[in-house]
Each structure stands twice: as C-alpha cells, then as structure tokens.
Amino acid sequence: MIEVEIKVCIKNKKRLEQGMEQLGFMKGSLLRETDWYFDNMEGTFRKSDKALRIRQCENLTSKENISYITYKGPKLDNISMTRKELEIRIDDAKTGKEILQNLGFLPVFPVVKLRQYFHKDDMTACLDQVENLGDYLELEIIVENEEGREEALNRIFLFLEKLGYGTDDIIKTSYLSMLQQKYNNDIK
Secondary structure, eight states: OEEEEEEEEOSOHHHHHHHHHHTTOEEEEEEEEEEEEEEOTTOHHHHTTOEEEEEEEEETTTOOEEEEEEEEEEESSSSSOOEEEEEEEESOHHHHHHHHHHTTOEEEEEEEEEEEEEEETTEEEEEEEETTTEEEEEEEEEESSGGGHHHHHHHHHHHHHHTTOOGGGEEOSOHHHHHHHHHHHHTO
8 A cells, every 4th residue: 555645844733723624624533643663773774765663552532552563665756755555553562662673673763743633535634743843734645556646646735735735835754854853953
C-alpha cells in the first residue's frame, strides 16, 4: 500500500478545525502517539530515506492502547511525504523495541504527539501537536498502487487549498528529522 501524504504547519488551529468541519470532515479519536524510530549503526535507513518505527497509541477517547511496527520506504516524489508503507499491529511495544534492539537496531529520537483524527470518505486528516515542535496538519489517502497516487495527491491539494494552504506551505520533512535538526541547533 502507498500512503499519499501532505503535511503543513498550522497557522490557526481553531479556524482550521472549523474549516475542516465545513468541508465535511468528521471528528474522530484523540490519541497520544509515541513513535520510536530505529536504525542500524551505519544509519542505513536515514541515508536511504527509509524508516523503521514502533508506534504506541494511547486512545484518549476509548482508553484503548494499540501498538504497531511500521516500515516506510523512500519518498516517491519531491512534493509530498508519499511513500510505500507496511504496517502490522503488535501486542506489546516494549517487546517489539527489545526485538529490534536484539537484532542490532538502535533507537533514535522518540517523537511524541497528540493527534486528533478527522475523516472524510477515504481521506484522513490529523491535527498533530508535536512535543517540542508545534502544531501540524497531515492529510493522507491510502492507495493500493502507483496508479492511484497522482489522483489522490490532486484531491489532497484541492482540500489543502480549500483550507487556506498552498504548495508553498507544504513541509517535506518528517517530525523525526525536524526534531533532530532542532536538537542539533540547540546544542550549537
């Protein structure tokens, strides 16, 4: 499956939520997501624009806890965060992290965020409050293959425009990379 995704920094959270509701998005669950990224000693994933992640989700609406292990391939274009994504649910994030570490993978920065989900048809919108970074919007559509990617991207661009954002607002950097850059700048 391919995750077609666009991310922007939020200018006005309250106005954005109102705009999304006016466009027919339905408010979903509120989650606290903690992502642990892993790489090998050589930094192969970082260098090849791939990611290996364990995500622990605490649903603040239903109080359910769920964890996933995810592989993300390299970005498929230079205008979005679109990439191949493989993900499975795991029973225990702690054990998953231990397995990866015993296989020689090293943990990188954790990324912690409050994520409010919104849904409209096959599009998911996430309002993210990322610790030490700020507020962001991610719009995504999951497609089965390359053929659906461009049409999904065009639909996301259309919604983005209706919400008051343009292509100049798009961020092509992951939260992990932004946090690493912020940390490196803070220690200089």
